[in-house]
Amino acid sequence: MTHWLAVAVHTPAHSSIAAPLTYRSAEPLSPGTLVRVPLGAREVLGVVWAAGLPPPQGALAGQVRDVAGVLGGLPPLDAHWRALIDFAARYYQRALGEVALAALPPQLRGLSAEQMARRLKRGGDGAPGTIPDTPENIALTEEQARALAEIDQNPGPFLLFGATGSGKTEVYMRAAQAALARAPGAQVLVLVPEINLTPQLEARFAQRFGADAVASLHSGLTPAQRMRSWLAAHTGRARIVLGTRVAVLAPLPGLALIVVDEEHDPSYKQQEGARYSARDLAVYRGRLAGARVILGSATPSLESWHASTPAADGGPGRYQRLAMPLRIGASGSDGGLPRVRRVDMARQPRGALIATPLLAAIGERVARGEQALLLLNRRGYAPVLHCADCGWKSECPHCSAFRVFHKIDRTLRCHHCGLAQRVPRACPGCGNLDIGALGRGTEQLEERLGELLAGVHRLGGQPARIARIDADSTRGKGQLESQLAQVHAGEVDVLVGTQMIAKGHDFRRVTLVAAVNPDAALFSSDFRAPERLFALLLQAAGRAGRDAAASAGSEMWVQTHHPQHPLYAALKTHDYPGFAARQLAERAQAGLPPFTHLALLRADARSQEAAQAFLTALARQAQDVLARDPALATALPHVTWYPAVPLAVQRVAGIERAQMLLESPVRAALQRVLAACAPLLQALRAAPEHRSIVRWAVDVDPLAL
Numbered sequence: 001m002t003h004w005l006a007v008a009v010h011t012p013a014h015s016s017i018a019a020p021l022t023y024r025s026a027e028p029l030s031p032g033t034l035v036r037v038p039l040g041a042r043e044v045l046g047v048v049w050a051a052g053l054p055p056p057q058g059a060l061a062g063q064v065r066d067v068a069g070v071l072g073g074l075p076p077l078d079a080h081w082r083a084l085i086d087f088a089a090r091y092y093q094r095a096l097g098e099v100a101l102a103a104l105p106p107q108l109r110g111l112s113a114e115q116m117a118r119r120l121k122r123g124g125d126g127a128p129g130t131i132p133d134t135p136e137n138i139a140l141t142e143e144q145a146r147a148l149a150e151i152d153q154n155p156g157p158f159l160l161f162g163a164t165g166s167g168k169t170e171v172y173m174r175a176a177q178a179a180l181a182r183a184p185g186a187q188v189l190v191l192v193p194e195i196n197l198t199p200q201l202e203a204r205f206a207q208r209f210g211a212d213a214v215a216s217l218h219s220g221l222t223p224a225q226r227m228r229s230w231l232a233a234h235t236g237r238a239r240i241v242l243g244t245r246v247a248v249l250a251p252l253p254g255l256a257l258i259v260v261d262e263e264h265d266p267s268y269k270q271q272e273g274a275r276y277s278a279r280d281l282a283v284y285r286g287r288l289a290g291a292r293v294i295l296g297s298a299t300p301s302l303e304s305w306h307a308s309t310p311a312a313d314g315g316p317g318r319y320q321r322l323a324m325p326l327r328i329g330a331s332g333s334d335g336g337l338p339r340v341r342r343v344d345m346a347r348q349p350r351g352a353l354i355a356t357p358l359l360a361a362i363g364e365r366v367a368r369g370e371q372a373l374l375l376l377n378r379r380g381y382a383p384v385l386h387c388a389d390c391g392w393k394s395e396c397p398h399c400s401a402f403r404v405f406h407k408i409d410r411t412l413r414c415h416h417c418g419l420a421q422r423v424p425r426a427c428p429g430c431g432n433l434d435i436g437a438l439g440r441g442t443e444q445l446e447e448r449l450g451e452l453l454a455g456v457h458r459l460g461g462q463p464a465r466i467a468r469i470d471a472d473s474t475r476g477k478g479q480l481e482s483q484l485a486q487v488h489a490g491e492v493d494v495l496v497g498t499q500m501i502a503k504g505h506d507f508r509r510v511t512l513v514a515a516v517n518p519d520a521a522l523f524s525s526d527f528r529a530p531e532r533l534f535a536l537l538l539q540a541a542g543r544a545g546r547d548a549a550a551s552a553g554s555e556m557w558v559q560t561h562h563p564q565h566p567l568y569a570a571l572k573t574h575d576y577p578g579f580a581a582r583q584l585a586e587r588a589q590a591g592l593p594p595f596t597h598l599a600l601l602r603a604d605a606r607s608q609e610a611a612q613a614f615l616t617a618l619a620r621q622a623q624d625v626l627a628r629d630p631a632l633a634t635a636l637p638h639v640t641w642y643p644a645v646p647l648a649v650q651r652v653a654g655i656e657r658a659q660m661l662l663e664s665p666v667r668a669a670l671q672r673v674l675a676a677c678a679p680l681l682q683a684l685r686a687a688p689e690h691r692s693i694v695r696w697a698v699d700v701d702p703l704a705l
């Protein structure tokens, strides 16, 4: 007997095939079954999406091909997983097959039935369903106990608003323990924003729950490791799956709890392909699976903060907020948080890199055997080289950006297209031998600190040891881990770095953190820049004084030309709620998220005109199509279309980039308009006048405009 199936496969990006394809099978296959199917000349992995289709009619019937094979032994992907993928594809305007297949380990395709059986068996030895006993020698704080009681008794989703070092991780682990105890086969998903934060958290969970119970999923795994973790998640063997944003799409048949740590972090938003927000999908998935969801942060996203704020009429927010303002072991009124000091750089000698009092404070810390952490969000030595005689600047020939001067290997490097060239001996414009550096990056900070701290000695009389951590210093495999290990081991006195070092790390000896030059973000055109800056600075402050014994004297310094700025004033008092309230009032007035919903249509082309013309034509066609369809026309008045404009960095690698913003207070209306755009995009791109379009993309709920 012949069975007709709809199978989700990954067709080439932007092909016109968005829906699952029809295949034929001699045996009945249930939805969620993994299969190998022919696609063109290739054989690809697919997921049965629907079974029992009526036989196809007409010409199509002759074209339907047979399923080539079934991945035996593997339980089908369950309905909740398929519903999640379905939603993600629809909401973020991507092909179903693309999203589904991106969530599967690529190695699956090549596995023979015997190999699969072996892998499943090998994993199966670990006696699924046992939660090892762990000594409960940590007494919960009052705040932790209260938060856990709420999580136990209410459906959530919860926003755990806990200061850095307030013991959020302990809450996650106890909530996980409770979830696992409640049902046999229960599973917990823990999301973290950065790969380099996974080992630390994994170690804590493995210690509590046993290494066998924990599987990690992130992009840094080898294909074989990814396969193993994925299978452990899918078969339920892994009771706890810990990973970065990709893990939100892992199959978890027993899902009972999702934790999103540092939920405000922009890394949760995928920036290519299906541009999904793992945080938002986590909340959606929680609802689908009937699982509890905990979003945790010391500086929640304004979206989550708003969602957890009671309505004007006193009604509850969509999320339940749980506050833990005190650091573990805190005594005194400051909650154990570092004292924030603003240094007015206008009162420092012109061009000073480090203010005199800050330098002295660093010196004192080093002499006492403590560590200092200096944050500068710019890598390289200097962001621009220039010639004072003729005005030449180190522009990238392929991008609308400057190439950055890296002194270490004497190169000019474009951070957008990667072009790297030797620094010219003389000015390419006029031959002047005296070309100078403008601005400062981490390399320069490291070098200058060496000079400035030359007279400073640590305990025992040796000079201060300075290290730098940024994307350049950690390019090699394992470099970041070894550098972090040095910091933890106390082999570094002063650590210089970009935001990489501000997040999550549990540095025990750091007692002073300084932001060297954070002002630029105060005046950025990006409406989220203040939110990001505040989060970054408060997170950075959270690196200081994590050891209860040292927390009393810990400090966060901010070098600024605007010491009275309200953002820094709020930072001074660790007043996230006050900061958030002001930001939200501004957003409400300006009609920005979370009060409206945004989407970007983006196009890249050989010329800016072509890119913009494409978007303009799309807007016109979409409005026409929608207006003619009575079911869709109702959505139109709710959506504002802005004109096509160049991106902030307009040209990268010789390609011009343009975008068009769509805005609506009604999410469903925006979704309907976007869905109508998708087929038009395909057709438009095929038109001869739009031949120069290189690529296009839809970004729903974009992070940056």
Ligand code: ADP
Residues within 6 Å of the ligand: 138, 139, 140, 141, 144, 162, 163, 164, 165, 166, 167, 168, 169, 170, 328, 506
């Ligand atoms: P957060 O995740 O909020 O930054 P952590 O969970 O890392 O904070 O907790 C900070 C430190 O306090 C950790 O070393 C942790 O082991 C410890 N800790 C957490 N809860 C308790 C508790 N109830 N009693 C004692 N120490 C605790």
Ligand code: ZN
Residues within 6 Å of the ligand: 387, 388, 389, 390, 391, 392, 427, 428, 429, 430, 431, 432
């Ligand atoms: Zn010159």
Ligand code: ZN
Residues within 6 Å of the ligand: 396, 397, 398, 399, 414, 415, 416, 417, 418, 419, 652, 653
């Ligand atoms: Zn470039």
